[in-house]
Amino acid sequence: GDSVTQMEGPVTLSEEAFLTINCTYTATGYPSLFWYVQYPGEGLQLLLKATKADDKGSNKGFEATYRKETTSFHLEKGSVQVSDSAVYFCALSDQNQGGKLIFGQGTELSVKP
Amino acid sequence: DTGVSQDPRHKITKRGQNVTFRCDPISEHNRLYWYRQTLGQGPEFLTYFQNEAQLEKSRLLSDRFSAERPKGSFSTLEIQRTEQGDSAMYLCASSTQGTGNTIYFGEGSWLTVV
Numbered sequence: 404g405d406s407v408t409q410m411e412g413p414v415t416l417s418e419e420a421f422l423t424i425n426c427t428y429t430a431t432g433y434p435s436l437f438w439y440v441q442y443p444g445e446g447l448q449l450l451l452k453a454t455k456a457d458d459k460g461s462n463k464g465f466e467a468t469y470r471k472e473t474t475s476f477h478l479e480k481g482s483v484q485v486s487d488s489a490v491y492f493c494a495l496s497d498q499n500q501g502g503k504l505i506f507g508q509g510t511e512l513s514v515k516p
Numbered sequence: 517d518t519g520v521s522q523d524p525r526h527k528i529t530k531r532g533q534n535v536t537f538r539c540d541p542i543s544e545h546n547r548l549y550w551y552r553q554t555l556g557q558g559p560e561f562l563t564y565f566q567n568e569a570q571l572e573k574s575r576l577l578s579d580r581f582s583a584e585r586p587k588g589s590f591s592t593l594e595i596q597r598t599e600q601g602d603s604a605m606y607l608c609a610s611s612t613q614g615t616g617n618t619i620y621f622g623e624g625s626w627l628t629v630v
Contacts, residue, residue, distance in 0.1 A: 407558075435616035446520075446607060446623040447559070454616030492558050498615045501572050503549060506558035 405430045405500070409493050409507035416483055416514050424478040424510045426467075426493035434495040436460075436469050436476040437504065441490045450478075450491070483514045518542075520622035522608050528628045529598055536594045537625045541610030548591050549619065550583055551607040552576065559607055565591060566613065598629045 410425040428434065435454040439447040451460030456471035465480045476493060493507040521540045529535050541548045546567050551559035562581070563573045567588040577583075580598075585591040595602055605624040611617045 446621040449618050452616060452618065496619070501564055502547060502611065502613065502617065502619070503561050503564055503572070504619055505561065508558045
C-alpha cells in the first residue's frame with residue numbers, strides 16, 4: 404500500500420540555520436503531497452501542499468517541490484526561527500482511496516536561539 | 517468558518533468503561549475522517565465518511581470501535597470496553613471532495629485509560 408517515510412528526528416538547529424527535512428513516498432497512483440505542522444498540545448495545521456509533479460508548495464518561508472522521478476517532497480526553509488520549533492509531518496492523499504491522508508512518522512524540530 | 521471542533525478535549529476513564537467523542541466538521545465539508553495518534557507517531561487513519569455513508573474502515577478499528585455520522589453533519593466515535601492500549605489522541609478532520617483538497621484537523625481529543 405501507499406506509504407510515506409521521513410527522516411528521523413529530533414533535528415536541532417540554531418536560529419537562522421538552513422532546514423531540510425527529507426520525505427519520500429510510495430504510491431500506486433498519482434497522489435497529492437502535503438506537509439503538516441503540529442505545535443505542542445495542538446492539532447495539525449496544513450503548512451503547504453502540491454498536487455502534481457514539479458509543483459512547488461510554499462508558505463511562511465517553507466517550501467517543497469513534488470519530485471515524481473525521485474518520489475520525494477523534501478521540506479526546506481532558508482532561515483529557521485525559534486517559533487518554527489514543532490513536529491513536521493509529510494503526508495500523501497489519493498482520491499482513488501477516498502482522499503485520506505497517509506502520514507509519515509513525523510520529524511521533531513527544535514530551534515535554539 | 518469556525519473550524520473543526522472536537523469534544524471533549526480530554527477524557528480520563530477507567531479500563532472497561534465506554535467513551536464517546538464528538539466531532540463537528542466545517543459546515544460545508546462532506547468528508548469526515550477519524551485518526552488516532554500516539555506519542556511520537558504520525559496520525560493513523562481509522563475511518564472516513566462521505567456525507568452519512570461510512571466508506572472505509574481501517575483494520576485498526578476493532579469491533580470495540582464504532583463511528584457514526586447520522587445526518588451527514590457531526591460524527592461520533594465510541595470506544596467500548598476501553599483498554600489501556602486505547603490511550604491516544606483521537607483526531608477528527610474534514611474536507612470537501614476533490615483532488616488535493618485540504619483536510620482540516622480539529623485539535624483532538626486526548627484519551628487516557630487508567
